[in-house]
Amino acid sequence: NTDRMGKELWTDGEEGELISLYTGFNEQDEARYVVEQIENWISQGNARASIAVLYRSNAQSRVLEEALIREAVPYRIYGGQRFYERLEIKNALAYLRLVTNRFDDTAVERIINVPTRGIGGRTLELVRQVARDRNCSLWEASVASVNESLLTARAANSVLAFLELIDGLDESCRDLELHAKADLIIKTTGLIPHHEKEGGEKARARVENLEELVNAAGNFDVTDADEDFDSTSTQFLAAFLDQAALDAGEGQAAADEDAVQLMTLHTAKGLEFDAVHITGLEEGLLPHQLSKDERDGIEEERRLLFVGITRSRR
Numbered sequence: 001n002t003d004r005m006g007k008e009l010w011t012d013g014e015e016g017e018l019i020s021l022y023t024g025f026n027e028q029d030e031a032r033y034v035v036e037q038i039e040n041w042i043s044q045g046n047a048r049a050s051i052a053v054l055y056r057s058n059a060q061s062r063v064l065e066e067a068l069i070r071e072a073v074p075y076r077i078y079g080g081q082r083f084y085e086r087l088e089i090k091n092a093l094a095y096l097r098l099v100t101n102r103f104d105d106t107a108v109e110r111i112i113n114v115p116t117r118g119i120g121g122r123t124l125e126l127v128r129q130v131a132r133d134r135n136c137s138l139w140e141a142s143v144a145s146v147n148e149s150l151l152t153a154r155a156a157n158s159v160l161a162f163l164e165l166i167d168g169l170d171e172s173c174r175d176l177e178l179h180a181k182a183d184l185i186i187k188t189t190g191l192i193p194h195h196e197k198e199g200g201e202k203a204r205a206r207v208e209n210l211e212e213l214v215n216a217a218g219n220f221d222v223t224d225a226d227e228d229f230d231s232t233s234t235q236f237l238a239a240f241l242d243q244a245a246l247d248a249g250e251g252q253a254a255a256d257e258d259a260v261q262l263m264t265l266h267t268a269k270g271l272e273f274d275a276v277h278i279t280g281l282e283e284g285l286l287p288h289q290l291s292k293d294e295r296d297g298i299e300e301e302r303r304l305l306f307v308g309i310t311r312s313r314r
Helices: 025-044 059-068 087-100 104-111 121-134 138-147 154-174 177-190 189-196 199-223 234-249 289-293 297-309
Strands: 051-056 074-076 259-263 275-278
Touching: 025 051, 025 059, 025 104, 025 275, 051 059, 051 189, 059 199, 059 259, 087 154, 087 177, 087 189, 087 199, 087 289, 104 138, 121 154, 121 297, 138 154, 177 189, 177 199, 177 234, 189 199, 199 234, 199 289, 199 297, 275 297, 289 297
Parallel strands: 051 259, 051 275, 074 259
Antiparallel strands: none
16 A cells, blocks of 8 residues: 555464465355355354454345355454345335235335325324224234324325325336346335435445345345246345245344454444354455445455454464
8 A cells, every 4th residue: 555654564473274265156046155265264162252253234135144144154344234124124124025915014114104295104103093993914003094084184195195105006017037136126216325424334235135136036046946936026136035034033042142343344343253264255346336436445444354364372
């Protein structure tokens, strides 16, 4: 780096192992290889907590998490949440669930006003009351509230807009492949600009996670579903949602459980481990695609990689 501060690097430790490099065929192959190396390390009597898997962007954790869950290796996202527990992913999945099943009250509660569309707490409570009184779903209560003029004109228009949005999404994505359904729903609902309002690195991470959800749906097309399902069918989408719910339900390792540590390179600063895997070393990930647009971008990416490499004790 041209602007690095002058420093003399030294160590009084013993010479450790050389860095090894594995070129994965794709991200699934990379994750499989990393988990194999982890299992070899553990089989030699080493603790899982002595291992770190590092990545540039939060969205990269999904494939690694799936590979670890498949092999029943306990893990923990250090300083963050698991992929399917992240706010933006829960929001997108709620839309997908509602397109599949209008009677999913949890999904309605979650996204009836996300992004904000003028449906406040008072309106939602009125809809809930209708649902309780008539022993029906929130969706049916919303339809009744609009049709029977149980809401103010403004609130009724907002609720109607929500109902029409979901019905329109159902119609629009009926014949699409699963990943195209996910992409259309994320873009049409305005989730990306909604989460971009946060600004900064957090907003960027949320958008990358939503893009990764589309990748997850695309991979599900090929690898995870029953061959009897048409990949454009509602059953196929429901199978994907079931798998996402299963992965979300696994739960991170308990605080006192010996577990592999997953984290971003930023989060890893100041920590050290006996075995370190740095994943996603490719143009666009590390160095990140946005680094090309900034004057010192590539130098910052180099510093981040240096942080990653030096997390290894030996």
